[in-house]
Amino acid sequence: AxxxxxxxxxxxxxxxxxxxxxxNYSYSGSPELFWYVQYSRQRLQLLLRHISRESIKGFTAxxxxxxxxxxxxxxxxxxxxxxMYYCALKGLSNTGKLIFGQGTTLQVKP
Amino acid sequence: xxxxxxxxxxVICKSGTSVKIECRSLDFQAxxxxxxxxxxxxSLMLMATSNEGSKATYEQGVEKDKFLINHASLTLSTLTVxxxxxxxxxxxxxxxxxxxxxxxxxxxxxxxxxxxxxx
Numbered sequence: 629a630x631x632x633x634x635x636x637x638x639x640x641x642x643x644x645x646x647x648x649x650x651x652n653y654s655y656s657g658s659p660e661l662f663w664y665v666q667y668s669r670q671r672l673q674l675l676l677r678h679i680s681r682e683s684i685k686g687f688t689a690x691x692x693x694x695x696x697x698x699x700x701x702x703x704x705x706x707x708x709x710x711x712m713y714y715c716a717l718k719g720l721s722n723t724g725k726l727i728f729g730q731g732t733t734l735q736v737k738p
Numbered sequence: 739x740x741x742x743x744x745x746x747x748x749v750i751c752k753s754g755t756s757v758k759i760e761c762r763s764l765d766f767q768a769x770x771x772x773x774x775x776x777x778x779x780x781s782l783m784l785m786a787t788s789n790e791g792s793k794a795t796y797e798q799g800v801e802k803d804k805f806l807i808n809h810a811s812l813t814l815s816t817l818t819v820x821x822x823x824x825x826x827x828x829x830x831x832x833x834x835x836x837x838x839x840x841x842x843x844x845x846x847x848x849x850x851x852x853x854x855x856x857x
Contacts, residue, residue, distance in 0.1 A: 662845070671742075672782075672831070672848040714781065723787055723795070724770055724835050726846060730781045 630655050632717050634729035641705050642737050649700040649732045651689075651715030660718040661691055661698040662726070667711045675700075675713070685709070705736045739765050740842050742834050744849030751822055752857055759817045759852045761832030766842055767812040768834035773805070776829040776851070788815040812837070822856045829853050 631654040641647055653659060663675040676684045678691040678698060689700045698715060715729040741764040751757050761771055769790045774782040786807055787795040794807035804826075806818040815834075819826050831851040836842035 664848075671850040672833075674843070674845050677845065724846070725772060725784055725787055727784070728782045 630659075630717060630719060630727050632715050632727050632729035634713075634715055634732045636732045637730070638733045638735065640735040640737065643707055644704050647700075647702045647705045647709070647734065647736075649713050649715075649734065651698045651700065651729055653696050653698065653715075653717050655696075655717060655719060657719065658693075661689070662716045662718070663687070663689055663698075663700050664714045664716055664728075665711050666714070672714070705734075707736045707738055710734055710736045740836060740847045741765055742832065742847045742849040744832055744852055746852060747850060748853045748855075750855045750857065753823050754821055757819045757822055757854060759819075759830055759832075759854075761815045761817070761834065761849055763813045763834040763836070763847070766834075766836045766840050766847075769812060769837050770835045771809060771815040772833045772835070772846060773807065773815075773817050774831040774833070776831055778829075782831060785817075790815075819854065822854070824856045827854055827856045 633652045661678045664672050665675045666672045687702045691698050712731050712733050714731045716726040718726050743762045745760045771788040773785045775785050776782050784797050785800045788807045788809040790809045796802050809815040829851050832849045833846035835846050
């Protein structure tokens with residue numbers, strides 16, 4: 629079964645502290661993984677995806693197929709990073725549909 | 739670019755009435771759009787995949803006759819909640835996947851969502 633698990637509902641850190649939002653997936657194959665972010669009162673938007681291997685707003689995520697994980701990391705959190713973060717998986721079928729994790733609220737305190 | 743407009747943003751209706759929600763890709767074409775439902779403080783649950791020119795593909799457990807989807811053009815998909823009841827109250831979100839050849843990423847672009855309250 630296809631499944632995305634984000635074990636933490638809430639992650640609270642102080643400004644300047646490192647951040648790691650965990651994401652594990654279950655998929656029989658090679659999926660495409662994404663991180664989407666939703667800032668307060670804004671729509672969901674793409675943060676990054678594993679095939680791009682890019683760093684956006686200081687965030688990075690590496691796909692670990694052995695551990696079936698795609699954790700999101702940032703070395704120094706900023707207050708403006710406070711938001712809801714969703715990990716999502718897209719299978720290789722042509723439907724293009726996404727399976728979302730439960731989401732993690734990141735709270736960066738001053 | 740790649741803006742998805744969802745209308746209305748908030749609707750209140752009486753039990754038993756039908757409500758239509760529109761999802762438009764403003765500056766790109768999208769053969770495929772998606773409809774999600776989000777409960778408070780919970781994740782997005784995919785309801786159906788909307789395909790231009792063909793029938794929508796519904797996820798298991800989603801009532802086709804309850805949630806009617808029409809994808810009449812490459813820029814518009816509509817979700818109609820028929821005979822709405824209080825348990826249908828939720829936040830409905832649409833997304834659009836840009837067709838190839840438009841210089842956009844192969845990802846889903848999301849609308850701002852519609853909050854439906856059924857009295």
